[in-house]
Amino acid sequence: MTRYLFIESRDPFESRDAQFIVHTASALKQRGDDVTVFLVQNGVLAARKNARASHLPQLAEIGVNLLADDFSLRERGIRGEEINREIRESSIDNLVDMLVQDNTKAIWH
Amino acid sequence: MPKKTLTLALMDPPYESANTTTAFRIISSALKKGINVNVFAYEGAVSLSMKDQAPHANPVKGTTVEQEDHPTTKAFVSSLLGIGKEDPLLTWVNCGLCVDERGAGNCVEGAKRGGPADFLKMAQESTNTLVIPTK
Numbered sequence: 001m002t003r004y005l006f007i008e009s010r011d012p013f014e015s016r017d018a019q020f021i022v023h024t025a026s027a028l029k030q031r032g033d034d035v036t037v038f039l040v041q042n043g044v045l046a047a048r049k050n051a052r053a054s055h056l057p058q059l060a061e062i063g064v065n066l067l068a069d070d071f072s073l074r075e076r077g078i079r080g081e082e083i084n085r086e087i088r089e090s091s092i093d094n095l096v097d098m099l100v101q102d103n104t105k106a107i108w109h
Numbered sequence: 110m111p112k113k114t115l116t117l118a119l120m121d122p123p124y125e126s127a128n129t130t131t132a133f134r135i136i137s138s139a140l141k142k143g144i145n146v147n148v149f150a151y152e153g154a155v156s157l158s159m160k161d162q163a164p165h166a167n168p169v170k171g172t173t174v175e176q177e178d179h180p181t182t183k184a185f186v187s188s189l190l191g192i193g194k195e196d197p198l199l200t201w202v203n204c205g206l207c208v209d210e211r212g213a214g215n216c217v218e219g220a221k222r223g224g225p226a227d228f229l230k231m232a233q234e235s236t237n238t239l240v241i242p243t244k
Contacts, residue, residue: 009128010244041127071134092131096138099237100113106239 003034003104007095010109011042012055018046021109022055025064036065038095039087044072047087060086067094112197114145116235118228120243122153123182128241129157133185135239140192140199147200147235149228150220153243155203157182158220159213183217190219202227 006025012018021037029035037059039047046054047068060066067090068083080089099106117135121128139146150157164179166172186201193199202223208214214222232238 007239009131040131092134092138093142096115096135096142096144099115099135099239100139100144102236104237106237108239108241 001032001034001103003098003101004028004036005098005104005106006035006037007106007108008037008039008043009041012046013051013053014042018055018109022059024107025059026062029062029064034065036067036098038067038069038090038098040069040072040095042072042076044068044076044078047073047083048078049082049084051084054084056084056087060084069095112143112145114147114235115139116147116149116228116231116238118149118151118238118240119154119157120152120241123157123159123162125153126244128243129154129182132241133189136189136199137192140189140197143197144236145198145200146193147231148202149223149225149231150201150203150207151225151228152204152207153211155207155216156211156213158186158201158203158216159183160215160217186220187217190217194219200231202231 006021008021010018025035025037046056056066066087068087070089070091119132136146162181162183164174164181166174167177190199201220203220205222205224
């Protein structure tokens with residue numbers, strides 16, 4: 001099984017191509033791969049509970065791991081309690097650990 | 110267990126994108142974990158290590174250079190190269206053709222000149238490779 005690690009830096013409300021993550025991550029998950037989406041920079045804006053049009057809940061529903069960079073959240077004034085419960089706060093240290101795991105393919109978007 | 114190595118390809122020029130900050134954070138974290146890091150700076154990213162960068166005062170606010178304490182990317186690159194001097198090792202390679210196009214040859218100590226073939230070799234010999242493209 002391959003691990004796929006998507007690093008999403010784009011704000012989905014600014015970049016419509018955030019759908020790329022939904023389509024690709026969903027297809028890989030349905031194929032039986034382990035898929036994680038790590039939100040960073042403006043990508044964390046989709047993690048807010050109030051972001052009603054966020055594409056993330058549908059990824060959570062099919063079992064994609066959703067993580068949000070704590071530094072990016074703090075920079076944008078997003079507190080832990082404001083984050084959708086399917087998304088876990090994470091860190092750049094955790095991202096590095098995932099990057100050097102065997103059999104991991106990393107895709108920056 | 111063999112030493113882990115992470116390769117990053119950077120393309121954004123300095124002072125343009127949050128990608129650069131995130132890349133520096135990834136490099137710093139990896140080095141602190143004892144992971145070797147290769148950086149291949151391509152296109153505008155070759156200017157990240159350009160030595161001629163200078164911090165500036167802010168005439169609008171009336172602040173001095175010292176008060177502004179303006180961070181330059183060359184200082185970040187130097188600092189990272191200082192952490193990754195030996196073990197773990199940070200190898201920073203600027204694309205030579207991109208350097209020539211931009212006149213960015215005067216770079217900080219430790220940054221080397223190379224080409225896409227170096228990136229291929231780095232990627233082949235690394236645990237993983239992350240390409241951070243421009244938007």
